[in-house]
Structure formats: structure tokens, C-alpha cells
Amino acid sequence: MKNKKTASITAGIIAIATILFQYIGPNTLNNPGLPVDPNASYTTHSNIEALYAKRESDTIVETTGKVVKLLADDLEGSKHQKFILELSSGHTLLVSHNIDLAPRINALKKYDVVTIKGEYEWTKRGGVIHWTHHDPAGRHEDGWIEHKGKRYF
DSSP, X not given: OHHHHHHHHHHHHHHHHHHHHHHHHHHHXXXXXXXXXXXXXXXXXXXXXXXXXXXXXXXXXXXXXXXXXXXXXXXXXXXXXXXXXXXTTSOEEEEEEETTTSOOOTTOOTTOEEEEEEEEEOOTTSOEEEOOSXXXXXXXXXXXXXXXXXXXX
């Protein structure tokens, strides 16, 4: 049973990698991030705090914050780089960045400032932002993380 599950997971990863390669091309896969548009504008964190207060989820948000804690990568199922982001208001969020679909941000350090676009999900601990990557199937709005002048998606 375990071998079948491992084979299924491996097949899924290979399928995702194939789709990624066809969707974004080989040059992007080898690039740790793309240049950021310096003229881009971003929303404030107030919409996240309103979502939290209303216990709402499934909402695309953009925000900027400071990394206050790096967590171990989640390597079960789809792999995710995880960290805690603190907004200027003091509100904290878990960021769950799918590293099967987007490059891992290897240079990310505590106290770095990042800007994120992703989907907000309510939790009693402040919420989670995920979908910080493109959707190879094109059915979900793309997200990203900007770190030190590069956009990871």
C-alpha cells in the first residue's frame, strides 16, 4: 500500500512539473525570481484585519509585512515553505508558499520585508495566506511573493 501511495505522489509531482515546464518555460524554472515592477501599488493590511474580524476566507489579498519567524518546510504532500508575517499593525499571519509550484525563497531571513499576493483563509491565530504561486491549470488567480526585488510565483 505504501509503495502505491509513493508512486501516486511521485506521478503527481512529475505531472505538475511537466505542466509547469510547459506553462512557464524552462528559463523561468531556472530563475530564482523575476524582476519586480517598481511602479506596482499594493493594498494595505486593513482588508486582512477586516477579513479576520468577520471570519471570512477565500479572498485574494495583497499586503506587505515583516518576517518574524521562519518555520520548517512542510514536506508532506505538496511541499510548502512556511513563515510568520507581521503586518505594521502587529497582526500576524501564517504564509504557506507552495514550493512544488513556485521557487523556494532560499535567501529569506527573519526581519526581511516581503510583499505578498495570495488567498487569505481565516484561522483563530490570525489567518493563513496561501496560493502565493501561479495556477498551472489557469483556474485560480495567480499569487506571488516579492522579496528583495524579485517576484516568486
